[in-house]
Amino acid sequence: MPASNVSSGRTAARLMAAAVLLLCATAPVTGCSRERSPSAGRAASDPATSDPATSDQATAGAAQNGVQVTVVVSADAVRATFRPERPGFHLYSIGLPVDGIDGVGVPTELAVKGGLRATAAPTSDQPVRQLNIPGVAGALPVYPDGPVTLTMPVARTGSPDAQVVVSYGACSTTTCLLPVSGLVIPVRLR
Structure with missing residues (x-):
């Protein structure tokens, strides 16, 4: 096959994969569906405060688009657990x-603002596996189905008001839920 046909074939495959994922995020189609969980749009309404049992920790949480996020802030770290609400989602x-790979995928992200400052990049408690999707040039790095916890070293800035900011996208083998970008979870520090 001539090189121009190979290149055109790859481009067409990438465009098709991107179109399918876009359709999955916006409308029902064969083989995928746009789903919103009962918690879609639900987020933390009040800043969480320190747990009386452990005065040096504060907890907070939010749930949006099929994933529950629980945040625990200690004196020197933030732990955010991302828990898909249904089995089979990663x-x-x-x-x-x-920007994903060939425009496909949304990285899981953890950041802090206000009363917290990151001192190092986050790490995860789960191994990464490579997921191959037809039409996408490279494998997508994903976590195993189920929960994953990101831990990020932090320092306190002196303000009692902090925000933990998360982004993520959850998918199964047939369905991708709407991604979440820049979800702010307020945390009240002591």
């Missing part, structure tokens, strides 16, 4: 490029 790795 999250993309923190190592996925910001």
Whole structure:
């Protein structure tokens, strides 16, 4: 096959994969569906405060688009657990490029603002596996189905008001839920 046909075939396959994922995110189609969980749109309404049993920790949480996020802030770290609400769903790795691979995928992200300052990049408690999708040039780094916890070393800035900011996308083998970008979870520090 001539090189121009190979290149055109790859481009067409990439466009098809991107179109399918876009359709999955916006409308029902054969083989995928747009789903919103009962918790879609639900987020933390009040800043969480320190747990009386452990005065040096604060907890907070939010749930949106099929994933519950629980945040625990200690004196020197933030732990965010991302828990898909249904079995068979996984999250993309923190190592996925910001724009995905061939435009496919949303990296799981953890950041802090306000009363917290990151002192190192987050790490995860789960191994990364490579997921191959027809029409996408490279494998997508994803975590195993189920929960994953990201831990990020932090320092306190002196303000009692902090925000933990998360982004993520959850998918199964047939369905991708709407991604979440920049979800702010307020945390009240002591």
